Amino acid sequence: MRIADFELERYFARWEFAVRHLLCASDVEGWRMAELLGLADDETAGLWRDLRLGYTESTGHPLLRRAIAGLYDTADPEDVLVVSGAEEGIFAVVNVLIGEGDHAIVTWPGYQSLYEIARAAGADVTLHELREADGWAIDLEAIRAAVTPRTRLIVINAPHNPTGMLPERATFDGLVEIAAAAGAHLLVDEVYRYLEFDEADRLPAGVDAGRHVISLGVMSKSFAMAGLRIGWIASRDRDLLHRVASFKDYTTICASAPSEILALIGLRARDTVLGRSRALVLDNLATLDDLFERWPGVLSWVRPRGGSIGFPRLRAGLDADAFAAELVEREGVLLLPGSRFGHPGNHVRIGFGRTDLPEAVAGLERQLARVAAG
Ligand SMILES: Cc1ncc(COP(=O)(O)O)c(C=O)c1O
Known part of the structure; x- marks a missing residue:
């Protein structure tokens, strides 16, 4: 590659x-570390104390998957795959969904891997330009017009890096609908979710918006634990999740054992x-x-x-x-x-x-x- x-x-x-x-x-x-460990409950304190530094379950610790699923309205623990940082999630999902000759639409400017990995996989990538004059807003009609019969993936990031843009609810719903009509997946990079300045502006999570919509989450940003390198994919498309899990066998196989427990402590104390x-x-x-x-x-x-x-x-x-x-x-x-x-x-x-x-x-x-x- x-x-x-x-x-x-x-x-x-x-x-x-x-x-x-x-x-x-x-x-x-x-x-x-000391402050985070101070948030542990009896169960997670025990898990930390008795932790063996062996390999972990490749899909993620069952309790961690359950805690992540608890962030969403409709996801079961089986709809969650733990990955090593959001970056691994992007790499795996894009490689699984996109190949030579496929087409992807990705908002730009943005986090480079969201479009560069698709390019490296041989896809034709349309960068949907966000403009300052429009308040960096997504132009739904331009996205609709960019769809081709080969469009397999639409990618957005909300709240957005680097602009802090958050789409309106109607725009989000429109993107869900455009992707469904195109037979494409919508990948929603939600690594800054929960940092909406007005909580009433929080969008529904991708995983809750449709079987073709994928949530990408991570401990790094709103959860303030980037050093754990723990992220996740949440999707009710179980076939997709299986394929991403198989791909991960060639990247990290499984997540770091200490990081999984620390992430669990953080998620259980999420408020x-x-x-x-x-x-x-x-x-x-x-x-x-x-x-x-x-x-x-x-x-x-x-x-x-x-x-x-x-x-x-x-x-x-x-x-x-x-x-x-x-x-x-x-x-x-x-x-x-x-x-x-x-x-x-x-x-x-x-x-x-x-x-x-x-x-x-x-x-x-x-x-x-x-x-x-x-
Ligand atoms: C939009 C976006 N997605 C994904 C990532 C990658 O997150 P991580 O460093 O936790 O892998 C970042 C990091 O800056 C980001 O800004």
């Missing part, structure tokens, strides 16, 4: 652990875990609202409706790549230029899930002040 470099991940490989403040991280500040993430994100969002108010015309954004990231635009004449390079050099603060998404606009991704956001924003403002003075 030949596949293009994952531009965003290469950027993080260079900078993530070399800077003082990551102002473009998409995850929420990770839990400390506490998600409450912490939501509070952090909403607090940081207020700090960013103030920042945007202080720099009108220099920084502007379509305010996200969910997630832990947004995609603001720098004023014309302030080149996003050059600005980010100078910011990291002068202040040790990392932004992610839109060019890493292949996006031609003058945007940067900003992340607001970390506790050091106030310090990072202070560094950003010092740089903005320097540019304004110079």
